[in-house]
Amino acid sequence: MYFKSSPVRKRVVEKELWQRKGLNMKAIIAINKKNYIGLNDSLPWRSSEDLAHFKKMTMGTKVLVGRVTYEAMPKLKGREFIVVGKGYNTLEEGLAQNPDWLIGGKKLYESAIHLCSELHISVIDDESIGDTLAPDLDNFAGLAAKVFKYSFKTNKNNV
Numbered sequence: 001m002y003f004k005s006s007p008v009r010k011r012v013v014e015k016e017l018w019q020r021k022g023l024n025m026k027a028i029i030a031i032n033k034k035n036y037i038g039l040n041d042s043l044p045w046r047s048s049e050d051l052a053h054f055k056k057m058t059m060g061t062k063v064l065v066g067r068v069t070y071e072a073m074p075k076l077k078g079r080e081f082i083v084v085g086k087g088y089n090t091l092e093e094g095l096a097q098n099p100d101w102l103i104g105g106k107k108l109y110e111s112a113i114h115l116c117s118e119l120h121i122s123v124i125d126d127e128s129i130g131d132t133l134a135p136d137l138d139n140f141a142g143l144a145a146k147v148f149k150y151s152f153k154t155n156k157n158n159v
């Protein structure tokens with residue numbers, strides 16, 4: 001039971017509206033044991049297992065990405081990048097292109113993760129300290145997103 005004007009209710013309504021327009025977006029995120037997702041605009045760990053998982057899930061699809069993550073990441077083949085940020089798309093314009101996956105980073109997760117139908121979380125066996133913590137995923141519980149969890153190891157010596 002939500003209050004009419006509560007932030008949760010607002011997110012539920014927003015999700016319903018986008019789904020009615022045909023949006024069927026899932027989120028994919030990797031989080032380490034200390035709850036970090038980023039360091040220096042990159043990942044705090046090296047995990048070939050998780051990269052292979054990311055590739056398998058997103059290959060041949062359209063992915064929605066924040067400007068900071070996009071500009072820092074290698075140009076991955078086989079995926080169509082819909083970038084949100086100055087000089088690219090607004091969030092609305094990005095969503096209107098019906099992305100299959102929301103791939104981060106933090107600001108974009110915080111703006112759009114509640115619109116996703118599925119949440120795929122890679123838990124990385126890594127305890128390093130980053131500079132970017134995971135968004136509050138509990139915030140989005142109860143919004144009917146299915147949650148999938150995977151466990152991945154880092155490479156030997158994290159290289």
Ligand SMILES: NC(=O)c1ccc[n+]([C@@H]2O[C@H](COP(=O)([O-])OP(=O)(O)OC[C@H]3O[C@@H](n4cnc5c(N)ncnc54)[C@H](OP(=O)(O)O)[C@@H]3O)[C@@H](O)[C@H]2O)c1
Nearest residue numbers: 030038041042066067068069085086104105106107108111
């Ligand atoms: N572990 C993981 O799964 C994962 C996945 C992705 C990224 N990351 C990490 O996350 C960190 C980057 O996160 P971040 O928050 O700094 O960057 P980000 O979300 O990738 O990009 C932020 C930028 O995207 C644009 N943006 C985001 N939400 C917007 C909205 N609602 N409306 C309009 N524009 C919006 C803005 O661009 P403008 O500044 O141009 O306005 C904003 O400054 C990096 O360390 C990266 O490696 C981790």
